[in-house]
Amino acid sequence: MKVFYTDHFVLPLPEGHRFPMVKYSMLREKVAASAICGPEEMRVPRAVSDAEILRAHEVGYLRRVASGTITQKEMRRIGFPWSERMVERSRRASGGTLGACLAALEDGFAANLAGGTHHAFANRGEGYCVFNDSAIAARAVRAAGLVERVIVVDTDVHQGNGTAAILHGDTSIFTFSIHGAGNFPFHKEESDLDIALPDRADDGEFLEALENGLERALEESRADLAVYLAGADPFEDDRLGRLSVSKQGLTERDRLVLESCRERGIPVAVTMAGGYARSVEDTVDIHFRSIETAATLLNPEKGSQNGRPGWRP
Numbered sequence: 001m002k003v004f005y006t007d008h009f010v011l012p013l014p015e016g017h018r019f020p021m022v023k024y025s026m027l028r029e030k031v032a033a034s035a036i037c038g039p040e041e042m043r044v045p046r047a048v049s050d051a052e053i054l055r056a057h058e059v060g061y062l063r064r065v066a067s068g069t070i071t072q073k074e075m076r077r078i079g080f081p082w083s084e085r086m087v088e089r090s091r092r093a094s095g096g097t098l099g100a101c102l103a104a105l106e107d108g109f110a111a112n113l114a115g116g117t118h119h120a121f122a123n124r125g126e127g128y129c130v131f132n133d134s135a136i137a138a139r140a141v142r143a144a145g146l147v148e149r150v151i152v153v154d155t156d157v158h159q160g161n162g163t164a165a166i167l168h169g170d171t172s173i174f175t176f177s178i179h180g181a182g183n184f185p186f187h188k189e190e191s192d193l194d195i196a197l198p199d200r201a202d203d204g205e206f207l208e209a210l211e212n213g214l215e216r217a218l219e220e221s222r223a224d225l226a227v228y229l230a231g232a233d234p235f236e237d238d239r240l241g242r243l244s245v246s247k248q249g250l251t252e253r254d255r256l257v258l259e260s261c262r263e264r265g266i267p268v269a270v271t272m273a274g275g276y277a278r279s280v281e282d283t284v285d286i287h288f289r290s291i292e293t294a295a296t297l298l299n300p301e302k303g304s305q306n307g308r309p310g311w312r313p
């Protein structure tokens with residue numbers, strides 16, 4: 001399976017910063033050491049262009065970010081210090097999701113080892129999100145005439161507020177977010193389908209709601225491509241998430257999303273989104289299992305013993 005990664009994803013941060021930046025390089029090592037993708041399938045994503053970013057963002061915001069004239073206040077809301085490397089990282093994280101979309105259209109599944117920056121709005125960023133990779137990638141594949149309709153399936157514990165706002169009224173891209181009602185953002189935007197779960201919702205509650213939501217969203221969207229945000233933060237031991245989903249429950253989530261799409265012939269680009277477990281190994285493990293689940297469905301002979309036929313677009 002093709003997997004997109006670059007060391008640009010690992011942004012140097014000030015001492016004591018709470019964002020677990022190391023998860024990206026750890027995840028890359030874990031994927032590289034597995035049979036999921038051969039060396040030639042590990043791809044370096046390109047940086048998305050201004051024109052590609054402008055399909056999802058306002059020109060003034062892009063200019064402020066790119067030139068470093070963005071205000072301190074705007075950067076505090078994003079949560080990273082501004083640097084050239086931060087800009088390059090943000091462009092390449094979107095490039096990874098776009099690359100995974102294109103690879104998924106060929107192969108059925110592909111993954112970006114970053115992305116899922118769903119709190120980025122057209123004119124501002126927040127919550128560690130600068131550019132909205134899902135919106136940029138979905139609009140790029142649409143503009144290239146490769147697909148008619150896209151669905152964004154966002155299972156990160158935080159609502160995909162930026163994605164919902166940017167794509168509001170865009171009938172070609174369906175937005176589905178399942179998240180913790182009590183989690184940031186406290187003002188929720190309107191996705192095409194939102195499911196807000198109560199604090200401490202467990203595996204049973206999460207998976208039942210997801211299954212119902214997926215059925216409705218996939219039916220209504222009639223999508224030819226899915227961008228799947230496999231956030232690791234609905235996990236029971238996450239520092240920020242207010243839900244109580246186990247690792248096994250999250251793997252079941254992956255299987256549910258990926259199999260539901262495959263049954264309908266919808267290729268899936270998997271992106272990582274958030275993850276703030278007390279132990280960063282847990283976050284990396286959850287992200288790894290999402291990728292492994294996709295790879296197993298793509299190449300059953302390499303992974304699982306269930307003997308299902310491979311995905312055919």
Ligand SMILES: [Zn+2]
Nearest residue numbers: 156158233274
């Ligand atoms: Zn999150």
